[in-house]
Amino acid sequence: MGTHKERLERLEYDLQDVREGQMRVVAESADTRVQIRGLEERMQEVLAALNGLRTIHSHAERGSSSRQPSSRNEGSSNTGGSRFIKMDFPRFAGDDPTEWLSRAMQYFEYQELADDQRVAVASFHLEGEANQWWQWLKRVQRDEGIVITWEVFERELWCRFGPTEFESFDEALSRVKQTGTLRDYQRDFERLANKVVGWPQSALIGTFLGGLKDEIADEVRMSKPRTLREAISVARMKDEQITRRRKQLRTEPVRPTPARFMAAAPPTSVPTATKQVVGSPIKRLLWDEMQRRRERGLCFNCNERFTPGHRCKTPQLFLIENAATTDEEECTNQPRNEPVMNKLEWEEAEEQAEITLHAFSSWKGPQTMKLLAQVEKQPVTVLVDSGSSHNFISERVARLLRLPVTTTDGFTVRIADGGQLSCHEKHEEVPLEVQGFKFKIILFALPLQGLDIVLGIQWLESLGPVLCDWRNLTMRFSWEGESRLLRGQCHSTTKEISVQSLHKESHGGGALFALTMKRRDQDMDQATLPFDIKELLDEFTLLFDEPRSLPPARDVDHRIPLKEGVTAVNVRPYRYAHFQKSEIEKQVAEMLKTGIIRPSQSPFSSPVLLVKKKDGSWRFCTDYRALNEVTIKDRFPIPTRRHD
Known part of the structure; x- marks a missing residue:
């Protein structure tokens, strides 16, 4: 019995192995059928694509045969055959269905493909995520018994890869703004305008102008464009004009920029002209000028020869003096039809007027007062400085304000380091409005940086007695029979500046000061040392003396x-x-x-x-x-x- 039992168990095990083998064969056959079915579907797609290409080829042959007589009559000109040129069908991976469908329709219309061939050709050029979606869509539609026409394919593709209904192109178009260049704004506007429906031409023009920057939009509105194309053309011309103007302003060596005047700097006060050291302003040299200075061995900041350890002579003050003229010139010069300088002006020219460090460099200092004023309805920053004997205005600011110029002879600007500047321009009867008070002043133009206008003793003397409270920044005087009070701006606190901000400010011009601590490496006289310290130094001379050789030798x-x-x-x-x-x-x-x-x-x-x-x-x-x-x-x- 035991033997029969073992045989039965062995037969059961063998039968179980046979059943498992049959199940594996069935599973493998099912996988094989799935693979064969996939290959059949792929072959059908390839055949459909080949049929489409065959149709295109037949159309091309019929077109070329029908146009052969005309081509023979016209000689070497091939006008008809250029229609059926080689075109690549665009591929789609799921990014932007609008552009892909538009290009696909252009391809179908140009190649005159029938509707039943469009789906096969389009699906053959799907890649990545789009191809996986197509395989799923084809299986679902086949199970439901729905034939995939081009309309169905286009609708399903748009639902899968197009924007949701929550995204409104009309709202996005109405909110688009120019934050960068005009070209970027035009690209975003045209992309959204291509996706909206029912917008009239006037609405598109108004939306386009509303998103432009003010400096460009105002110019476009003045031209009153009738079409969107005309509005875009005017905006591009204005943008190029602004870009060209900014490049010209950046290449000019004199600052500040026309967008704003450089803030004027604080001076000294009281009617006593004081001479102070003026720091050299930052100069922005062009590349050619830098190369010329390097070839000649000159310093970039001054005109002296550069050597190791070179230090620029910082200008300490500006002096205006009457230019020396020869006796021969005085005899031969004829009277001119120009207003003669009054006594005050000649006295100012003879006494060598000065401008202080604060007025030159915009540096905050004691007994200085900064005011906001207007000249020709343009805001300027005025510095009341009793340490400067004349009224000065930056040549750059004077040109921007377009002030009338009176040519003067005989004035030179002498800098304390030996350099000289010429002053040949004077602006008379300049209307200056300060806190509601109007004055007529005379300004001398100099190539200054870091300030707009400096009012010196030339203006303070015309006010009569002046009571200044430098702590509260007020100035009280009598003008036109009434007591007047001017209030200055509080000094801003000094803040740490980043490298990026410093680089940005350098484009507009300014002054830079470097404060360094100089170490005094002077040996102290041992005679002044206490006796016990001197005795200690003498006892341990080997320890305190500076080593001049290797330490003593050891084993x-x-x-x-x-x-x-x-x-x-x-x-x-x-x-x-x-x-x-x-x-x-x-x-x-x-x-x-x-x-x-x-x-x-x-x-x-x-x-x-x-x-x-x-x-x-x-x-x-x-x-x-x-x-x-x-x-x-x-x-x-x-x-x-x-x-x-």
Whole structure:
């Protein structure tokens, strides 16, 4: 019985294996059928595409055969055959269905494809996510018994990859604004305008103007465009004009920019002309000018020759003096039909007027008052400065205000460092309105930076007695029989500026001051030292004296334990540039001279390299990496406390 039982169990196991094998075969056959079905569908698509291409080819042959007589009559001209040129059907991966459907329709219309061929050709050019969607759509539509026509295909494609109903192109078009360039704004506007329906031409023009920047939109409105194309054309011309004007202003060496005047700077007060040191303003040199100065060996900031350790002579003040004329010129000059300078002006010209550091550089200082005023309805910043003896205006600001110019002779501007500037322009009867009070003043034009107008003693003397409260920034005087009060602006607190902001301000011009701490490396006279300190220094002279040689020799100066079996580490030197090689030889010679190093015949060698420091000098470094690899590192046990 036991034997029969074992046989039955063995037969059951074999039968189970046979059943499992049959199940695997059935599963594999099902997978094979699915693969075959997929291949059949793919072959059908390929056949449909081939039929479409065959149809296109037949159309081309019929068109060329029908146009052969005309081409023969016209000689070498081939007017008809150019219609059926080679065109690539656009591929679609799921990005923008609007553009792809538009190009597909152009292709179908040009190639005259029938509706039943459009789906096959279009689906053949789907990629990635779009191709996976097509496989799913085809399976679902086949199960539901729906034939996929071009209308169905277009509707399903738009629903899958097009925008949702929540996104409104009409709302997006009405809100589009120009935040960057005009070209970017035009691209966004045309993209949205292409997707809206029912907008009249006037609405498109109004929306386009509403999104433009004000400086461009105002110019377009004045032209009263009738079509959107005309409005875009005028806007582009205005944008090019603005861009060209900005480039011209950036290339001009005199600042500030026309958008705003540079803030005027604080001066000194009280009717006593004081001379102060004026910092040199930042100059923005053109590349050609920089190259010429470099070739001549001149400093970029001044006209002196540049040498190591060169320091520019900072201008301390501006002086206006009467130009010296020869006796011969005085005799031969004929009277001119120009207004003669009054007594005050001649006195001012003779006394060599000054302009202070605060007025020149916009630097905040004591006893200064800054006011907001208007000239020809244009806002300017005025600085009341009793340390300046004349009224000054920046040449740049004067040109922007288009003030009438009176040519004067005999005035030069002498800078305290020896340089000279010419002053040949004077602006008379300039209407200045300060806090509701109107004055007529005379201004001398100079190429100043960092200020708009400076009112000096020339203006203060015309006011009579003036009571100034510099702490509260008020100035009280009598004008036209009434007491007047002017209030100055509070000084802004000094804030830290970033590199980006400093670079931005440099485009408009300004003044830069550098304050440095100079270290006094003077040896203290030992005679003035206390006796006990001097005695201590004499006792330990070897410790306090500056080392000029190596330390005293010992039995073992220095020991570098190497790993067992390691030969001498000998690394060849690096390849250096010529100037680095010269610097290495120079430093080696100096170290040999001072005794820091000495000639060695050791078989060990390590290469050296130079590392540039912040001050421009070179640091002598030795590359011991190869030696460190074979060196036994020092290990010192850390004592621990035992707890019994």
